[in-house]
Amino acid sequence: MTYRIQRAVVIGSGTMGGGIAAHLANAGVRTVLLDIVPSTLTPEEEAKGLSLQSKAVRNRIVQTGWDRVVKSSPAALMNKKAGELVQLGNLEDDFTVVSEADWVIEVIVEKLEPKQQLMARIDEIRKAGSIISSNTSGIPIHKIAEGRSDDFKKHFLGTHFFNPPRYLKLLEVIPTPDTDQAIIDYIRSFGQERLGKGVVIAKDTPNFIANRIGTFGGAYAMKYIVDNGYTIEEVDALTGTLIGNPKSGTFRLGDLVGIDVMVGVAHNLYNLVPNDESRDALLAPAPVQGLLERGWLGQKSGQGFYKTVKGANGKEFWVLDWETGEHRAPREVDLPIIKQAKKQGNLAARLRFLVNQSQDRGGKLIADTLLPSLAYAARRVPEISDHLYDVDNALRWGFAKEMGPFEMWDAIGLADGVKLMQDRDIQVADWVLALLEKGHNSFYQTVDGAKQAYSPVTGEYEAVPSSDLKIDLDELRSTGKEVARNDSASLLDLGDGVLCFEFHSKMNALDSEITEMGFKALELLKDDRWTGMVVGNQGSDFCIGANIFMLMMAAQNDQFDQLEQMLKTSHDLMQGMRFSPKPIVTAPFGRVLGGGAEVSMHGSRMCIAAETYMGLVEVGVGLIPGAGGVKEFVRRIITPAIKLAPESDPTPYLQRVFEQIGMAKVGTSAFEARDQGFVTEADRIVMNADELLGRAKQFVLDLAAAGFTPPAREKLYAAGRDGLAAMRVGVWMMQQGGYISEYDAFIGNKLAYAIAGGDLSSPQWVDEEHFLAMEREVFLALCREPKTMERIMFMLQNNKPLRN
Numbered sequence: 001m002t003y004r005i006q007r008a009v010v011i012g013s014g015t016m017g018g019g020i021a022a023h024l025a026n027a028g029v030r031t032v033l034l035d036i037v038p039s040t041l042t043p044e045e046e047a048k049g050l051s052l053q054s055k056a057v058r059n060r061i062v063q064t065g066w067d068r069v070v071k072s073s074p075a076a077l078m079n080k081k082a083g084e085l086v087q088l089g090n091l092e093d094d095f096t097v098v099s100e101a102d103w104v105i106e107v108i109v110e111k112l113e114p115k116q117q118l119m120a121r122i123d124e125i126r127k128a129g130s131i132i133s134s135n136t137s138g139i140p141i142h143k144i145a146e147g148r149s150d151d152f153k154k155h156f157l158g159t160h161f162f163n164p165p166r167y168l169k170l171l172e173v174i175p176t177p178d179t180d181q182a183i184i185d186y187i188r189s190f191g192q193e194r195l196g197k198g199v200v201i202a203k204d205t206p207n208f209i210a211n212r213i214g215t216f217g218g219a220y221a222m223k224y225i226v227d228n229g230y231t232i233e234e235v236d237a238l239t240g241t242l243i244g245n246p247k248s249g250t251f252r253l254g255d256l257v258g259i260d261v262m263v264g265v266a267h268n269l270y271n272l273v274p275n276d277e278s279r280d281a282l283l284a285p286a287p288v289q290g291l292l293e294r295g296w297l298g299q300k301s302g303q304g305f306y307k308t309v310k311g312a313n314g315k316e317f318w319v320l321d322w323e324t325g326e327h328r329a330p331r332e333v334d335l336p337i338i339k340q341a342k343k344q345g346n347l348a349a350r351l352r353f354l355v356n357q358s359q360d361r362g363g364k365l366i367a368d369t370l371l372p373s374l375a376y377a378a379r380r381v382p383e384i385s386d387h388l389y390d391v392d393n394a395l396r397w398g399f400a401k402e403m404g405p406f407e408m409w410d411a412i413g414l415a416d417g418v419k420l421m422q423d424r425d426i427q428v429a430d431w432v433l434a435l436l437e438k439g440h441n442s443f444y445q446t447v448d449g450a451k452q453a454y455s456p457v458t459g460e461y462e463a464v465p466s467s468d469l470k471i472d473l474d475e476l477r478s479t480g481k482e483v484a485r486n487d488s489a490s491l492l493d494l495g496d497g498v499l500c501f502e503f504h505s506k507m508n509a510l511d512s513e514i515t516e517m518g519f520k521a522l523e524l525l526k527d528d529r530w531t532g533m534v535v536g537n538q539g540s541d542f543c544i545g546a547n548i549f550m551l552m553m554a555a556q557n558d559q560f561d562q563l564e565q566m567l568k569t570s571h572d573l574m575q576g577m578r579f580s581p582k583p584i585v586t587a588p589f590g591r592v593l594g595g596g597a598e599v600s601m602h603g604s605r606m607c608i609a610a611e612t613y614m615g616l617v618e619v620g621v622g623l624i625p626g627a628g629g630v631k632e633f634v635r636r637i638i639t640p641a642i643k644l645a646p647e648s649d650p651t652p653y654l655q656r657v658f659e660q661i662g663m664a665k666v667g668t669s670a671f672e673a674r675d676q677g678f679v680t681e682a683d684r685i686v687m688n689a690d691e692l693l694g695r696a697k698q699f700v701l702d703l704a705a706a707g708f709t710p711p712a713r714e715k716l717y718a719a720g721r722d723g724l725a726a727m728r729v730g731v732w733m734m735q736q737g738g739y740i741s742e743y744d745a746f747i748g749n750k751l752a753y754a755i756a757g758g759d760l761s762s763p764q765w766v767d768e769e770h771f772l773a774m775e776r777e778v779f780l781a782l783c784r785e786p787k788t789m790e791r792i793m794f795m796l797q798n799n800k801p802l803r804n
Helices: 013-026 043-047 062-069 094-098 112-125 148-152 181-193 208-228 232-238 251-257 258-271 285-292 336-340 347-355 362-381 389-397 405-412 414-425 430-437 473-478 514-525 548-556 560-579 595-601 629-644 651-662 670-676 688-703 722-736 742-756 768-783 786-795
Strands: 005-012 030-035 086-090 102-106 131-134 157-161 171-177 198-201 305-310 314-320 444-447 450-454 460-465 481-487 489-493 498-503 530-536 584-586 590-593 604-609 612-615 685-687 717-720 763-766
Touching: 005 013, 005 094, 013 030, 013 062, 013 086, 013 157, 030 062, 030 094, 062 086, 094 112, 102 112, 112 131, 112 148, 131 181, 157 181, 171 181, 171 389, 181 198, 198 389, 208 258, 208 285, 208 362, 208 389, 208 530, 232 251, 232 314, 232 362, 251 258, 251 305, 258 285, 336 347, 336 362, 347 362, 347 405, 347 414, 362 405, 362 414, 389 405, 389 450, 405 414, 405 444, 414 430, 444 670, 473 489, 481 514, 489 514, 489 688, 498 514, 498 688, 514 560, 530 688, 548 560, 548 768, 548 786, 560 595, 560 768, 584 595, 584 688, 590 595, 595 604, 595 612, 595 629, 604 612, 604 670, 604 688, 612 670, 629 651, 629 717, 629 742, 629 768, 651 722, 651 742, 685 688, 717 768, 722 742, 742 768, 768 786
Parallel strands: 005 030, 005 102, 030 086, 102 131, 131 157, 171 198, 498 530, 530 584, 584 604, 590 612, 604 685
Antiparallel strands: 157 171, 305 314, 444 450, 450 460, 481 489, 489 498, 717 763
């Protein structure tokens, strides 16, 4: 049977249910969100004369839940249009929608009986072949389906999303013995491709994979920290990015999650795993229990491990003192080992260093909490999963870690890790000892370029599954596929005649070496060997803009001729990409700011990750876009509108472009970027960023196969003096209203001049070079302003990103 999810029903409109419904809508799935009908009226409803039969009352719970989703920050919806795909209803009046659904997801209260009762109702009216799943994290999946029809059981499984569903990558899929393999395969594929998730297959055991391992690790560390008198500042300085965790570390993360949630999950797991040899570690230490008793639950209650205090210099983050039970001012962390560890290099080197520094206070904390967690993960395999890679992926994707437990153990060294554990009387899994006895020295190995992981089930190494669309640039580099390289950029052969232009400068900021490599790429594309090119990389962000330090130094040294030539060279590269006779697909993701957005817009097409934050933010440092950004918005927004209606007033379109650039608006998803004009309908949005380069490469091949030809050169609409006057009136009004400063108004007027195409006596149709010349003229004028240099210097001194 061929499965296809076009309509979904989510039952339960709490934080998780609403978030799941929103993310299904992000993926283009029409979704109905249902919840229970209230049994009593609120005072406000009584005052309005409403009754329990009123639709507004009957949908009150689901409406309240959805309103919370719509207002959530960070946003659960990728743009407003996605929200239009979600319909609201209740479990009495609207339950028949279940009969039309391709996928029904249950996200109600964590109690077995209500879930079983709901499944019985669903079983009565669902259409044959529809997929049913539960998002439970604490109830055995197979028990929820007890008593249901054979077809129901065949199509039933667990789908455990992590909160918030849009942002956390992990989706645990938990089949039962009755689940059809075709359903497992389909949901895994749908989760990866349509929802952009990292999918792992988990066994039907308490808390599945990520929460089982993660809860033990967090609880064990918490007890050790309290017992050994480590301060909160020390722990968070040690347990953040230094060891591959998010920068929130241990206690900031606890406050974000909620101390009640953290303790509750651990307590529930304790009750569910009576045979777990390490379950006693799950019980919260007395000081943490004390926080619960006082209602200090973390961020949601205003205080927990941290408390925000208004000090003489603004906000101060006070920390809990274990001895007094009260918050105190933070102290300077005196742990020299942190600097020593950073000097070791990458994460693997840092971990090896830290776990071997047991005589040091900081090293002892890391070794004494990390090693038990790694050993625990090994003892849970194959109980929770047959595959080491699923365990590692679950921990990385579920908790935003750089490495999973077996990857960390390999970084430390398999044999070295075992010795360190045995020295501390930490129980090592028998299968790990057997692996060593066989003469193996790692959990993972690479054979003929393919990654393999050891299987405790078969006693052999097995292939680690990987999408055909996942491209690893470092792997290509290691196999001799790098065509050219300098300090800031490389060209790599992606195969099938597709070249990749990769940035790898600091924060992928644009500089002269990237520009130089871009011209080399355009020259290489003239060779028949190459079909086209992808502009992409695998940094933390695609590109945060131009290196403003370089711009500032040129301006301060009065090198304006060189600066103008640099701008001209940048424009030549952008136009060379735009009019390339062979297809060039840009592949932005993450932060794509300033020049990064301009590079993205100058390809033949864009293949953009859904989680992309794109904007022209140059006004933040007193500049305007200098690599074709103004020209592109004139071309994309103003020109088509006037061509369509030549007699229309251009002011609304001029204003739209002015506000987009002048207010430094950033699209918080690829869909918002499309609404704003950065992304076109001809471009492709990719939900799973892991597949971005692969899909961009395929886009190049598709364009080439379809007979790609570069765009024809076109005339752009220059509004001239009248349009300029209209925009300047808007600037004046904002200044008079106190919304912007005199200097901001100065920048705004310069920007208006560039958007209007200058002070032309009447509207004209001009070539693209006219607007590029306007950009250069205004950009240079702003660089001559002392206040611009002051603003740039302030950003640099305050550690702001190097971007234009």
